[in-house]
Amino acid sequence: MTIERKEIEKLATLSRLAIDEKTITDVTGRLSSVLALVDQLQNADTESLQEVSRPFHISQRLRNDEVKETDQRDAFQAIAPQTHNGLFSVPKMIE
Amino acid sequence: MHNYTIAELVKGLQNKEFSSVELTQHFLDRICQLNDDYNAIITITGEQALTAAALADKRLASGDAPAMCGVPILHKDIFCTDSVRTSCGSKMLDSFIPPYNATVVENFARDGAIMLGKTNMDEFAMGSSNETSFYGPVKNPWATDCVPGGSSGGSAAAIAARLAPGATATDTGGSIRQPAALCGISGLKPTYGRVSRWGMIAFASSLDQAGPMARTAEDCAIMLNCMASFDEKDSTSVEQTVPDYTASLGNSVKGVKIGIPKEYFSEGLHPGTELAVRKAMAQLEAQGAELIEISLPSSDLSVPAYYVIAPAEASANLSRFDGVKYGYRCENPKDLQDMYCRSRSEGFGEEVQRRILIGTYCLSAGYYDAYYGKAQKVRQLIQQDFSEAFKSVDLIMGPTCPSPAFKFGAKGDDPVAMYLEDIYTIATNLAGLPGMSVPCGMVEDKPVGLQIIGNYFDEARMLNVAHQFQQITDWHHQAPEAM
DSSP states (O other): OOOOHHHHHHHHHHTTOOOOHHHHHHHHHHHHHHHHHHGGGGGSOOTTOOOOOSSSSOOOOOOOSOOOOOOOHHHHHTTSSOEETTEEOOOOOOO | OTTSOHHHHHHHHHTTSSOHHHHHHHHHHHHHHHHHHHOOEEEEOHHHHHHHHHHHHHHHHHTOOOTTTTOEEEEETTBOBTTBOOOTTSGGGTTOOOSSOOHHHHHHHHTTOEEEEEEOOSGGGOOSSSTTOTTOOOOBTTBTTBOOOSSTHHHHHHHHTTSOSEEEEEESSSTTHHHHHHHTOEEEEOOTTSBOOTTBOOSSTTTOEEEEEESSHHHHHHHHHHHBOOOTTSTTOOOOOOOOTTTTTTOOOTTOEEEEEGGGGSTTOOHHHHHHHHHHHHHHHHTTOEEEEEOOTTGGGHHHHHHHHHHHHHHHHGGGOSSSSSSOOOSSOSSHHHHHHHHHHHHSOHHHHHHHHHHHHHHSTTTTIIIIIHHHHHHHHHHHHHHHHTTTOSEEEEESSSSSOOBTTTTTTOHHHHHGGGTTTHHHHHHTOOEEEEEEEEETTEEEEEEEEESTTOHHHHHHHHHHHHHHOOGGGOOOTTO
């Protein structure tokens, strides 16, 4: 299966990636070859099989709904690109 | 001292033949002298290491020393280390200094190991050659014009170059076993859930597993004793007793049934690699192991299934890198969308972006059933192959990778050629099984790895057989000429 340039542009938007014009053709070609590889899956007979989201049969452990974490806001904000009065700061969203 | 194994270093420290400070300084000196030749280490933590070594010496003197007290090791730069940069081989995290330790790092600190630094790796563990690292490729100490394998290429090369006796690593599709094979060392990917993933930067959460790399199987056993633990902070950590992996190393291999999958010896396997692997299995047979031909009929579907599931999980995991809370943020964003898009495109390398796009495609409306759903069903086929095989054999053996280390750039233009490098290792990740690689020969003056696959939580038997193999061979003691 080949992938169209328009689809790459849509995927880039969904993925929040800015792919420049120069590399878009290259990316299209490379992705098509990877999709040709994964298309081999279509030949497998999986009619009677269930989807497996875990490597083997283990059940997801649940924990009690208790607060265990201490407040580490200062430690985490110290490594943020930009903060303001204890908040994570981002560019303006609404004009 | 750099030629000692971890087992020998533990004895030497306990018998006061040398102190941990002397040992740590020795490895730091070697790193300063040789790391530029191999580019195996991104961050060196000399000052911290010497402080920890002085403390270890006090514990050794008091006679109350834990298992790895005073032994220097390296951590792959995918494990969060408190107050030490954790880059994951990416520009995105070039300035990321975590305020906490991964559980694996904590476990080693608890057992007295000394962190020398953080090793180079493919960006976000996506690669099989270490060429995708933001910090430049690692060179294979056996042939510096060749790749060390990946993604844990820095850990493998550092051990081969005797810059550390052991290192932590991670394996999502072969990232411990393939570089171990290409660098002539031993490496073990444990059963999924055996080692905590907490604080380990996620690539594909249902496949990622941390494990040890060292020169010998015995050293891997010592390290796994320390690494393996139940961790309530990782919801996929398995609550099961951790055995002493060194206790059964001395068992005989007599009567051990070894399955040889015919699919692992088909087209594409280098004849020299095949010869070395078959010779190794014959040596185990001569020790009393029984070789049985088996079939893993869905093997050819492993790589396609993996290249749907791993990118799909990666595209979700890596969505957290958006320039808001930590990591790279682009200069002068004009609005929020611009900040997201440019931070991610400038922060991630080409291969990471490619996998995010593939993963997004496989998960997008209209394609989910055909790709992701289908791959998850194929995963069951692969698991069924193994569970059928383990009804009649104890272990499975074959080559770790199709050929010895290849030259830089040899597979650069074709992502699919690079992906096929992991053709023999990926299936165990999809099934969650443990796998390891031990050196078993040389081809074109480069090392070859023997892969040993075990049943769930059967690491002790794998280590036992690997150790017994190393009692009758000396491939694990061979060093690159420069050493």
